[in-house]
Amino acid sequence: xxxxxxxxxxVEEARVEDSRGRPxxxxxxEPVLRACRIDKSFGAVRVxxxxxxxxxxxxxxxxxxxxxxxxxxxxxxxxxxxRPDAGxxxxxxxxxxxxxxxxxxxxxxxxxxxxxxxAPQLDAVSNIFLGREHRRAGVLxxxxxxxxxxxxxxxxxxxxxxxxxxxxxxKPLSTLSGGQRQGVAVARAVMWASKVVIMDEPTAALGVAQxxxxxxxxRRVRDTGIPVVFISHNMPHVFEVADRISVLRxxxxxxxxxxxxxxxxxxxxxMTGSARGNGDAA
Amino acid sequence: MAGxxxxxxxxxxxxxxxLTGLGxxxxxxxxxxxxxxxxxxxxxxxxxxxxxxxxxxxxxxxxLLAVGMTFVIITxxxxxxxxxxxxxxxxxxxxxxxxxSGTEQQVQNYQFPTQGVGIPxxxxxxxxxxxxxxxxxxxxxTRLRMPPFIVTLGTLGIALGTAQILSGGTNVPxxxxxxxxxxxxxxxxxxxxxxxxxxxxxxIVAWLALHRTGFGRYTYAIGSNVDAARRAGINVDRxxxxxxxxxxxxxxxxxxxxxxxxxxxxVGAHDADNLAAISAVVIGGTSLFGGIGTIVGxxxxxxxxxVLRNGFVIQGVQAFWQQVAIGAVLILAVFIDxxxxxxEERM
Numbered sequence: 001x002x003x004x005x006x007x008x009x010x011v012e013e014a015r016v017e018d019s020r021g022r023p024x025x026x027x028x029x030e031p032v033l034r035a036c037r038i039d040k041s042f043g044a045v046r047v048x049x050x051x052x053x054x055x056x057x058x059x060x061x062x063x064x065x066x067x068x069x070x071x072x073x074x075x076x077x078x079x080x081x082x083r084p085d086a087g088x089x090x091x092x093x094x095x096x097x098x099x100x101x102x103x104x105x106x107x108x109x110x111x112x113x114x115x116x117x118x119a120p121q122l123d124a125v126s127n128i129f130l131g132r133e134h135r136r137a138g139v140l141x142x143x144x145x146x147x148x149x150x151x152x153x154x155x156x157x158x159x160x161x162x163x164x165x166x167x168x169x170x171k172p173l174s175t176l177s178g179g180q181r182q183g184v185a186v187a188r189a190v191m192w193a194s195k196v197v198i199m200d201e202p203t204a205a206l207g208v209a210q211x212x213x214x215x216x217x218x219r220r221v222r223d224t225g226i227p228v229v230f231i232s233h234n235m236p237h238v239f240e241v242a243d244r245i246s247v248l249r250x251x252x253x254x255x256x257x258x259x260x261x262x263x264x265x266x267x268x269x270x271m272t273g274s275a276r277g278n279g280d281a282a
Numbered sequence: 283m284a285g286x287x288x289x290x291x292x293x294x295x296x297x298x299x300x301l302t303g304l305g306x307x308x309x310x311x312x313x314x315x316x317x318x319x320x321x322x323x324x325x326x327x328x329x330x331x332x333x334x335x336x337x338x339x340x341x342x343x344x345x346l347l348a349v350g351m352t353f354v355i356i357t358x359x360x361x362x363x364x365x366x367x368x369x370x371x372x373x374x375x376x377x378x379x380x381x382x383s384g385t386e387q388q389v390q391n392y393q394f395p396t397q398g399v400g401i402p403x404x405x406x407x408x409x410x411x412x413x414x415x416x417x418x419x420x421x422x423x424t425r426l427r428m429p430p431f432i433v434t435l436g437t438l439g440i441a442l443g444t445a446q447i448l449s450g451g452t453n454v455p456x457x458x459x460x461x462x463x464x465x466x467x468x469x470x471x472x473x474x475x476x477x478x479x480x481x482x483x484x485x486i487v488a489w490l491a492l493h494r495t496g497f498g499r500y501t502y503a504i505g506s507n508v509d510a511a512r513r514a515g516i517n518v519d520r521x522x523x524x525x526x527x528x529x530x531x532x533x534x535x536x537x538x539x540x541x542x543x544x545x546x547x548x549v550g551a552h553d554a555d556n557l558a559a560i561s562a563v564v565i566g567g568t569s570l571f572g573g574i575g576t577i578v579g580x581x582x583x584x585x586x587x588x589v590l591r592n593g594f595v596i597q598g599v600q601a602f603w604q605q606v607a608i609g610a611v612l613i614l615a616v617f618i619d620x621x622x623x624x625x626e627e628r629m
Contacts, residue, residue, distance in 0.1 A: 102515050117513045119506035121573030122499075130503055131514030133496050144495035 029057045030093060032227055033078060033109065033196050038087035040073055047073045049251045050087070055196055060218055060228045062238040062259075065248035066271050071231050074248065075198055078229075079111050080104040092195070108194030112185050112202055120174035120181075124166055125155045127173060128188045158191050159183070162217055179210025183217065190221050197221055198229040203237050215241045235264040249273055306567040306579055309615060313582050313589065320593035328596050335475065339543070341588035342481040343368070345581065346536040347559035348566075349488045350529030352580045355563050356492075357525055358505040358572025359423070359430040364533045365555030366441035367415040369547070371537030373445040375408025376454035376547035383458045394458040401461055408541070409534045415441055416530015420523035430526075438556065446549055454547040466542030477539045484532065489577040501525060505572025561608060562587065565615040569622075586611060 031054035040048040048070045055061055065071050076082040078089060080098025088095055091107060098104040101111075118127045129151045135141035152169065159166065164183035166176060173181050182202055189197050199218065203211045218228050218241050232238050238245060239259050247255040247270040255270035268274075321329040347364045354361045380389055383400030394400065415437060422433040468476045492498035500521050503511040512518050541547050566583030568575025590604045 101513065105515070113513070117507070117510040119503045119510050119573065121506040121569075122502055126499060126503070127510075130499075130510070131516050133499060135496070144491075144497050146494065146496055146499065 031056050031090070032092060034090040035074065035078060035084075036088045036090065038074065038077060038089075039085045040070075040077060040082065041085055047251050048077075048084075051248070051251070051253050053078075053246055053253060055227045055229055056244075057227055058222060058225050059243040060222050060230055060241050062230045062232060062242035062245045063248065064232060064235075064238055064245060064267060064271060068250075069248040069271070070251045071248055072200065075111070075200060075229070075231065078104070079109060079198065105192065108192075109196045109198065110189035110193035112182075112189045112197065112199040118173050118181060118185055118188075121172045123172055124159070124169050124176075124184045124187075125151050127184055128155050128158065128191055130188075132192065154191075155187075158187050162187050162190065162220055164213075164217065177210065178206050179213050182206060182210065182214050186214065186217050186221070190224075190226065193226055196227055196229065198231070200231045201233070202230070203232060203234060211237065235267055238267070239264060247271055306576070308618070309565060309567060309579070309586075309611075310582055312611065313586050316586065316589045316593065320589070320597070324593070324596050328593060331473075333592065333596075335473070335478070337585070337588050337592045338478050338481075339475050340592070341584050342477040343536045343540050343543075344555065344558055344562060344588070345481050345584045346484060346532050346539065347555060348562040348580045348584045349484055349577065350532035351559045351563045352488070352566075352568055352575055352577060353492065353501055353525045354430070354529050355560070355568050355570060356501050356505045356572060356575040357522060358508075358570075359522070359525070360434065360560065360570075361419065361526065361529045362431065362434040362556045362560075363415065363419060363438040363441055364529060364536075364559055365552040366438040366445070367412050367530055367533035368537040368540060368555060369549055369552050370415065370441040370445040370448075371408040371412040371534035372541040372547040373449045373454055373549065374411040375404040375538055375541055376457045377404075377448060378407040379404030379458055379461065380454065380456050389456040389458075392456070392459065394460065397458040397460055401458055404461075405538055408538050409531060412534015412537060413527060413531045415533070416527040417523065419530060420526030423526065424519035424522050445547075449547065449549055451549060453549060457541065457545050457547070459545060461542045462545040466539070466545065477543060480535070480539060484535070485577060485581060492577055497521075497524070502573055505569075505574075507573075558587070561612045564619070565608075565611055567615070567619070569619050570616070571619070574619075574622075583615075 034052075034054040036052055038048050038051040038053075039046070051070070051074060053063070053074060063071055063074070073082065077084050080101045080103050083097070083099075089098070090096065091109075096107070098107075119130065122130070125148070134147040134150045134154075136145045136147045141147070155169065162183070164180070164187055166180050166183070168176075173184060176184075182205075186197075186199070186202065189199075202214050202218075206214060215237060218230060222228050222243075230238065230242060242259050245255075245257040245259055245262070245267060246253060247257065247267065249271055250273075254273070255266075257267055257270070317329070327333070347368065351361055351364060379397070379400045381400070382403050383389060383394040383397040388395060419430070419434055419437055422428055422437075423430050465476045470476060470479060492501065500511065500516050503514070503516060504518055504521060508518060537547075540552075562583040563575070563580045564570060564583070565586060566576070566579030566581070568579060587604060587608045590607050591601055594601050594604055
């Protein structure tokens with residue numbers, strides 16, 4: 001109980017500092033989201049072994065690891081898709097057990113999924129407000145009529161803030177470029193995330209210019225004070241945008257790197273378990 | 283989907299590109315073209331308000347089925363049971379009407395002393411039967427996780443079989459004639475047949491629901507990407523249950539309209555209604571892959587066969603040609619849809 005109270009105070013304080021604007025750099029403050037000694041097995045396979053992971057206010061923390069290292073499982077545990085076998089998750093200093101992704105979302109944790117969880121036949125406005133539509137006022141609203149004008153205005157505002165330019169707000173997302181679609185997916189997450197945005201391989205399917213746009217977007221989200229968890233295989237992207245790098249290998253958190261001092265080789269070594277990286281563990 | 287062609291190359295690629303680009307406009311143009319051709323061939327025998335009202339009355343039952351089917355197909359589902367549910371609903375409605383409108387002797391002499399009770403009760407029973415069939419479909423599809431194609435093929439058999447058991451396999455006789463004179467063949471204000479009015483109201487309400495409400499938005503979202511819909515917090519199962527219930531209810535309503543038009547529940551006349559409704563919806567631009575479709579498109583898709591049939595009859599061409607023509611239009615429509623879909627996925 002005492003811990004919880006102190007945790008909240010620290011988080012509040014940290015956020016105030018953040019909003020004063022500290023351009024990147026390694027972030028401080030009490031973690032917004034913290035996983036502690038997480039174990040998870042699927043049958044005989046131990047996917048996560050005593051994993052610690054934390055997200056601090058106003059930072060971009062990269063979560064890297066080879067295929068099968070347990071990145072997705074860890075994220076699924078943080079967002080309520082899976083439950084850990086052992087270990088605890090703390091959100092704003094308080095222990096939480098998210099039973100469904102919905103609960104995590106209600107607390108302000110949004111995820112941009114690798115496979116772009118958008119509805120390609122719907123337009124940007126519909127996608128951004130999907131499941132959270134504004135209804136019209138009065139009787140019409142109670143009958144289910146949507147307030148298209150208001151949703152459109154708020155979408156324009158949000159996309160403008162994030163400097164995401166779409167060729168059209170009315171056209172189905174399937175007619176937009178991959179980068180624009182990713183922009184919509186990110187804008188959707190940021191619109192509703194009040195605490196943490198998690199992005200699973202957001203640059204995986206994109207061209208060079210589009211990657212730049214998404215990385216810029218990640219920085220801009222961070223600068224609004226909302227921390228970003230950035231999951232990626234791509235070392236240049238990670239080093240370009242991350243304030244801190246956590247490395248998973250075979251279900252264990254093997255290293256924490258500072259991109260200012262570490263090199264790509266260090267990161268790859270930690271991911272693959274070759275000799276050099278292991279010593280760099282924080 | 284890293285294709286070799288860019289979308290631009292794809293769109294400008296000859297006849298395929300042209301067809302893909304036109305889509306719904308092409309289908310509407312076909313309808314207008316048919317009207318023009320039949321008018322040129324038959325003059326005012328075809329092109330007069332009375333004939334257009336006839337066409338609309340003939341199309342009304344199918345249009346009700348097509349409206350429900352539009353919602354179902356936009357969710358990437360299918361409802362093969364609509365024709366059978368129509369028959370079951372009209373048999374149930376007819377039998378309740380006969381039962382409650384007078385004694386056995388009275389109705390056999392075409393006297394219906396208590397039809398003021400019998401007819402409304404019959405209508406309610408028919409609508410309820412349709413609604414229950416739709417809920418059954420939705421329940422099996424969402425709770426037992428079975429494919430809509432198989433579930434509705436099964437309920438097709440169950441509904442049609444039940445209707446035949448109830449009616450002994452023949453049309454239900456001694457239905458109060460008031461349902462035909464007061465509903466089926468009644469013209470409001472001297473020009474608006476009641477079946478057309480009913481269908482018009484359903485079309486308008488369905489248009490509003492699909493294009494202006496959260497219900498419609500979720501219908502598209504589920505068909506477009508069911509995982510995205512689920513992650514967005516939409517209760518997919520509950521929504522699908524509603525969509526199939528809607529299709530069942532509209533099939534029931536179609537059964538009532540059919541009963542009112544012909545004054546009997548015809549058991550054998552609707553075997554191909556399900557396929558006719560699916561064709562109409564698909565011709566109207568609704569995608570069998572889900573996520574795309576409009577009510578207006580389905581209206582146009584229903585009127586193309588109706589105009590063809592009417593025009594051929596006036597022209598004196600064997601009406602069977604209508605089936606040939608519809609088959610061709612259907613293939614064209616699905617071709618357009620597939621091109622559109624593969625162009626979209628080529629990103």
